[in-house]
Amino acid sequence: MSGPLPSTPLLPRATGAFPGPALLWRTGALLAAAGIVAGAFGSHGLRKRPGITPDKVHAWETASHYAVFNGLALLLVSLHPRFAVHRFAGPAIAVGASVFSGSILALVLARDRFRWLGPITPIGGSILIAGYIALAF
Numbered sequence: 808m809s810g811p812l813p814s815t816p817l818l819p820r821a822t823g824a825f826p827g828p829a830l831l832w833r834t835g836a837l838l839a840a841a842g843i844v845a846g847a848f849g850s851h852g853l854r855k856r857p858g859i860t861p862d863k864v865h866a867w868e869t870a871s872h873y874a875v876f877n878g879l880a881l882l883l884v885s886l887h888p889r890f891a892v893h894r895f896a897g898p899a900i901a902v903g904a905s906v907f908s909g910s911i912l913a914l915v916l917a918r919d920r921f922r923w924l925g926p927i928t929p930i931g932g933s934i935l936i937a938g939y940i941a942l943a944f
Contacts, residue, residue, distance in 0.1 A: 826898050828891035834901045835881025842874025845912060853915070863915045870911035877904035877935065884942070896941040903935025 826834075849867040853859055877900055884890050884897050891897070910924040910931060917924070 826892075826894075826901075828885040831881050831885035831891060831897045831901070834897075835878045835883075835885060837878070838881060838901065838904055839875050839878025842871045842876075842878060842908065845874060845908075846871035856916075858918050859915070866911050867915050870908040870915075874904060874908040877901075877908075880939075890942055893941065896938050899934050899938030899941060901938075903931050903933070903938055906931025907935055 846868070849864065849871055853864060853867055881897060881900055881904075884893075884900065907928055908931075910928040913921055914924050914928070
């Protein structure tokens with residue numbers, strides 16, 4: 808039994824379509840990795856910082872979980888023959904998850920320096936939801 812040739816790409820190359828399956832795959836992998844790193848930091852280093860309350864730890868956990876789940880979802884979307892080249896769904900999931908999780912993480916770490924990020928979080932969530940709804944059509 809032989810495996811793929813070394814020159815065979817893991818994912819098919821997009822034929823001029825943006826975002827393309829390879830970009831979605833990489834974005835999903837990086838988003839999942841970032842969520843895992845954030846979760847590990849939340850478990851080990853976050854609680855030692857001054858001003859960190861149980862509510863902030865919970866918010867941090869939520870943000871890291873969303874990053875992992877949506878990273879895994881992007882990995883799956885990148886493998887779908889139709890949605891891997893969807894012009895809106897994948898990019899919306901990637902941007903929405905990054906803005907949603909990133910703004911929560913920044914709010915927890917910033918300790919009131921970036922209060923303006925508070926209203927950004929639901930915008931990221933809305934973009935994220937729109938990306939998943941786009942997969943239905």
